[in-house]
Every structure is written in structure tokens, then in C-alpha cells.
Amino acid sequence: MSKTFERYQLVLQNIPCHPDYVTSLELRQILLSKDLIDSTLDDKSQMKTVQRVINKVASDYYSVEIDTEKRPHQIKISQGQQHPINPAAMSSVLSLQIIEHEVLEMLPPTMRKEVSNLISTGKAERDKRIELWKERFCYAPIEFQLTSPSFDESLIDTIEQGILEKRLLKMKYRKRGSLHDEVYSVEPLGIALHGRSFYLLAVKENSQDYRTFAIHRITDMSLGFTVLKPHQNFSAKQYIEEHVPHFSGGQFTQVVLKINNYEGLHLIEETQLSECQSIVESDDEHTTIRAKIRDSLGFEWWLMKNANLVEVIEPLHIRAKVINNLTLALGKYQ
Structure with missing residues (x-):
């Protein structure tokens, strides 16, 4: 993440x-506190940088008002205008908590610090409704959360440079389970x-062999x-949606599922597998549905x-895969 982008976001947030x-x-002091302005520069040079960022933000958002008659200049969001990135109350808290739980913990330390800087203003907001929902709202992840694998963060910079400059990457990669x-x-x-x-999406040199590499398995x-x-x-x-079943992508297919009414009907009534879902038949004990989904690992x-709670009726290859997985799982406990 470039310092130019970080300066822009921090100024807009504040x-x-x-x-x-x-x-x-005040904006200069905020940027200095985050090491986004060179502290060795003189005051005039620092203020030139700050003013460039302010002017850029104002040109992008008509709601940003600069009072140039005051010294120093005063900047605010115009009366009656909503802040571009600070929605009020529950929507703000919800976004921040999802970012903290689902994004920050996935990132390596350096990236985590940068993203934290981007949301720091929202967390410091003293609006009464936001304070209310900070206490009364909790985001509870649906899946068991594993820890993030460690890797050399400089790999991300090298990959970015390779994409921008359209250059090949020479790398050593250790496949899962290999020595x-x-x-x-x-x-x-x-x-x-x-x-x-994190995964690198790439194509092998002089071929159309598209590959997906786990970045934490790249050794050089x-x-x-x-x-x-x-x-x-x-x-x-x-690309992921069409070609990477491991990432919940893959080709669309029609499935027919038989679901236990008492314990499982909420799975397809309160939420749906997809927008293309319909009931084939239903009795007192079971409901059979047809839905269009991606044939993915997810x-x-x-x-x-x-x-x-759910039995796969069609297609047969998915039914066979579930049967095989359940047989293998049962074998672990016998």
C-alpha cells in the first residue's frame, strides 16, 4: 500500500x-504521527505535501469544504452532507467489526498495521449511536477460525512489481507434503x-498452464x-469463479437435495443456496429442492x-463424493 494512498485515506477520515x-x-500532525510525512523536511515542505493531499480529496468529493480565508485553512464536510466514508451508527460498527474479524486477522503484521490505520478514525468516533452499537452489537463468525500462515511479506511487493512491469517471476515452490x-x-x-x-494466480512461461500457488509455500x-x-x-x-473449485468457484450445476423438515428446513427457507432455487416436492418429514450452484469445494x-440433515439426490458424482467422504470419516472412529 503506497504512502500516497495512506495519506489520502487518513486525511479524508479525519x-x-x-x-x-x-x-x-492538525492534519499535518496526524500524518506525522503515522510516519506518512518525512519529519526531516522543513515546515514549508511538509505543509506543501499536506495541501496537495487536501486539494486532491476536495477535488474528488464535492462535500469537502475548504475555508481558505482562515489561517490555517479549515476543512470540513459541508452542512447537510454525509461523510463519504463514515456512515453513522450500526452500519459503521458492523463494517468495522467485520473488517477486524474477517480481514485484519488474516493479514501479516505489516499489512495489518496499514489497514488498522485506515479504520482508526471510525473506531475513535464519539457519536452516541456508534457508542451504543459498539456495546450492543457483536459479529460472530460462522466458521471455526484457523490462524494465518506466516510468509515473507516482501513476496507481495515482488509480485506487484512483476504485474506492473509485466515481468516473469523466477521462484522456488514447495508443494504441500513435499520435502x-x-x-x-x-x-x-x-x-x-x-x-x-494468500495465493498467487499465474501462468507458466510459454504455456497456457494456469496455476495457483500458496504464497506461504514459496521459498524464494x-x-x-x-x-x-x-x-x-x-x-x-x-478466473476464480470459473476455474478454481477449491476457492468456491467452478462450473454451475443443478443439484437436487432432500432435507429434513424438523431440523434442516431453515437451511433453505430462511436462507437459500442460490437465487435459482425451487421446491420439487414436500411432505411432513422432508422437502426436496432443486438449485443452481457452483460445483466447488466450498x-x-x-x-x-x-x-x-441434507441428502444429495442429484447429480450422482456429488452424491458419490459425499458418500466416499462420510465412509472415510466413519473409518476414523471405528
Whole structure:
């Protein structure tokens, strides 16, 4: 994350709504406290940097008002305007808690510090309704939370440089369970965060062999030569949805499930597997539904978690996979 972006976010977060205001001098102190301005520069140079950031924020958001007749300048969100990034009350608290539970704990220490800086203003907000919901709202993750694997954070910078400069990456990679490294030369295309692990999305040099590498299993990486025919466009989200079943992506398929009414009907009534879901038949004990889902590992895990309540009728290959998993699981306890 660049310092330019961090300065921009921190300034925007610290601009209060009318009738309160913040001065350019106060903004300078805030940026200095986060080491986002060079403290060795003289006051004039520091203020030039601050003013550039303020002007950029004001040009992006019409609601930002600068009173240049005051010395130092006073900056605020205009009367009647909502703050661009500080929604009030429960929505703000909800967002902050999700970020803290689902994002911060996934990140390595350096990244965690940077993201914490971006939400620090929201946590310090003294609005009465926000204070209320900080005490009365709790975000409870649905899944058991594993710890994040450690890795060399400089790998992210190298990958970013490779994507921007369209250069190959030379790397050593140790596959899961292996005792030896394998050497790869790849064109980096993107990064995915799945669970608490980061993955490099790449294509092997001089091929159309797309691969996904767990970054915490990369033991060495360096920049290589310029890619001769680089990818001009690549959507990480679209690629994962269409080609990576391990990340809850994969091809769409129709499933037919039989669900226990008493203990499991809430799974498909209160929430749905997808928007394309319909009831095939229903009696006093069971309800059978048809739904369109992605044939993914995420869906497989959901079926396993609810195997005592949900039976797969179709397709047969998913039913066979669940039966095999349950047989293997039962064997561990016999």
C-alpha cells in the first residue's frame, strides 16, 4: 500500500462534518504521527505535501469544504452532507467489526498495521449511536477460525512489481507434503485471499498452464525478464469463479437435495443456496429442492457439515463424493 494512498485515506477520515472542522496544521500532525510525512523536511515542505493531499480529496468529493480565508485553512464536510466514508451508527460498527474479524486477522503484521490505520478514525468516533452499537452489537463468525500462515511479506511487493512491469517471476515452490522445492518461471496475474491464506494466480512461461500457488509455500522469488506476450486483461474474480473449485468457484450445476423438515428446513427457507432455487416436492418429514450452484469445494464442505440433515439426490458424482467422504470419516472412529 503506497504512502500516497495512506495519506489520502487518513486525511479524508479525519475531516469532520459541519459545524466541526480540522485545520491543515492538525492534519499535518496526524500524518506525522503515522510516519506518512518525512519529519526531516522543513515546515514549508511538509505543509506543501499536506495541501496537495487536501486539494486532491476536495477535488474528488464535492462535500469537502475548504475555508481558505482562515489561517490555517479549515476543512470540513459541508452542512447537510454525509461523510463519504463514515456512515453513522450500526452500519459503521458492523463494517468495522467485520473488517477486524474477517480481514485484519488474516493479514501479516505489516499489512495489518496499514489497514488498522485506515479504520482508526471510525473506531475513535464519539457519536452516541456508534457508542451504543459498539456495546450492543457483536459479529460472530460462522466458521471455526484457523490462524494465518506466516510468509515473507516482501513476496507481495515482488509480485506487484512483476504485474506492473509485466515481468516473469523466477521462484522456488514447495508443494504441500513435499520435502523438496520445485523451480517455476511464471507470469504473475493476480493475488487471491482464500480463508486466511494468500495465493498467487499465474501462468507458466510459454504455456497456457494456469496455476495457483500458496504464497506461504514459496521459498524464494526474484524478478525475471519481460514477458514477451503478456496478458493485457485479467479478472482475478472471474478466473476464480470459473476455474478454481477449491476457492468456491467452478462450473454451475443443478443439484437436487432432500432435507429434513424438523431440523434442516431453515437451511433453505430462511436462507437459500442460490437465487435459482425451487421446491420439487414436500411432505411432513422432508422437502426436496432443486438449485443452481457452483460445483466447488466450498459447497462440498457445506454438504459435509450438514450431512445429517441434507441428502444429495442429484447429480450422482456429488452424491458419490459425499458418500466416499462420510465412509472415510466413519473409518476414523471405528
